[in-house]
Amino acid sequence: MEKEITIYDIAKQSGVSPTTVSRALNNHPAVKEKTKKKIFQAASDLGYQSNVFAANLRSKKTNNIGVIVPSLNSSFQASVLAGMEKIANDAGYNLIITQSLESSEKEIANTLSMFKSRVDGLIVSLVSEAHQLEHFEPFHKRGIPVLFYDRVANSKDSVGVTIDNIQAAQIATNHLIEQGCKKIVHVLGSTKISVYAERLKGFKYALVDKGLTIQEDQVIVLNEINEHAAEYVIDLLLKMSPLPDGLFVSNDACAASCMNQLIQKGFKVPEDIAIVGFNNEVISRLVHPKITTINYPGYEMGEVAMKNLINHLDEPETTLLQKTNKITLRSDLIIRESSLRLK
Structure with missing residues (x-):
């Protein structure tokens, strides 16, 4: 018969105290997000899944980040997505990628779908005819960060990553x-x-x-x-x-x-x-x-956008998203x- 996994096993695996494990699994605010992720991973590896999933539900996090691109048929966009994927993967996040195909209606539909899927954050390159930004309001109201890249919006509630x-x-x-x-x-x-x-x-x-x-x-x-x-x-x-x-x-x-x-x-x-x-x-x-x-610099743009979004999710009070609404890369x-x- 297999030994039941306890918080002491998880503590040993993740290199923290049993108290920290207990707090993390109960979504205690004193435990940093990075530490929580490490503990959740150790718990999952050891087969403590049910408790891990319960903790995730309580934290209301999905570890999914939405990305909306104008078109996937572009070497520039492919390069940006490669940069995003690298950073997201390293940080334990999954990407949900959709394309707007340069249609405002499709961008609005994709944005609503991302919101219903409860993504933790959203990264967008706007369609060419983008005039209205109301479809991002539900994200702002719920405190879900929205970050634009390349084609950015003039919005006080969002951050744009671009070149000059x-x-x-x-x-x-x-x-x-x-x-x-x-x-x-x-x-x-x-x-x-x-x-x-x-x-x-x-x-x-x-x-x-x-x-x-x-x-x-x-x-x-x-x-x-x-x-x-x-x-x-x-x-x-x-x-x-x-x-x-x-x-x-x-x-x-x-x-x-x-x-x-x-x-x-x-x-x-x-x-x-x-x-x-x-x-x-x-x-x-x-x-x-x-x-x-x-x-x-498409790859770098993807990396910078994703790093800033994830940093904000992990430590919202201390990150660049709180201090600026534009990040300009060198070209x-x-x-x-x-x-x-x-x-």
């Missing part, structure tokens, strides 16, 4: 100007999305700062910025007079496809037209010439052959 998109676009545009470009075209996604609206500001700031004029046709806004849009973009470019000598595309896949179209039509890159992309995706390093791009310009006109 204005500065990044300014740096990219300045680089093209320094390479002698006089007419630069900026290709971007819908300006309803905060990241693209900010990059457009950075692009314009750089041109104004260097005394260059901005024509209306120098900004091409796409509903979806991807490789399939390149043919449309290049058709517009070739109708311009004079032809542009610089192209700043807010997505590497689209930049690579635009470059391919130009080369097929007999243009030399960067001699005739210099190109800069955005995101530092794998494609930017595989094409020839390799594409100058802004390094957008860098990676200069490659596609933009180097001045050797």
Whole structure:
């Protein structure tokens, strides 16, 4: 007959006193969350499950964190999720991941589903048409932390993790100007999305700062910025007079496809037209010439977002979520052959 597991066995396994085990299993507030997790794990390993589950029910914690992404079909989002998964897994949390598919209705439905599933926290990258944020109110009212990344909301109740998109676009545009470009075209996604609206500001700031004029046709806004849009973009470019000598595309896949179209039509890159992309995706390093791009730290963004959320869940009074509503990560310009006109 198997020996019954006692709190003394759990105490020995987890390296704490029997009193601490007893308190943890009864969800006593004096026991830190990290210690509770260690005790719950030891109890589970030893077969003390029923009591562990009872304690979990009393603590009203599910150890699940919800993540809503615009689309899973993106190397950037995959990189962010990998960073999140690493941190969550190490801390004993599970991720529930859904995609909004750029639909406000789907984002609202997913948010409601997460709330009903009693997730401990929620991490979201907003849809492009996000204007309303009321669907996050139930989380705020119940004290469940909501954290945005990449596409962030202007909300006093939430934290956003992003890069300085204005500065990044300014740096990219300045680089093209320094390479002698006089007419630069900026290709971007819908300006309803905060990241693209900010990059457009950075692009314009750089041109104004260097005394260059901005024509209306120098900004091409796409509903979806991807490789399939390149043919449309290049058709517009070739109708311009004079032809542009610089192209700043807010997505590497689209930049690579635009470059391919130009080369097929007999243009030399960067001699005739210099190109800069955005995101530092794998494609930017595989094409020839390799594409100058802004390094957008997706994996790090996922790690930082998840670390801050979990730290807040473990120690709400002492964490960054109580002190700020924005975390800005560093981004860098990676200069490659596609933009180097001045050797």
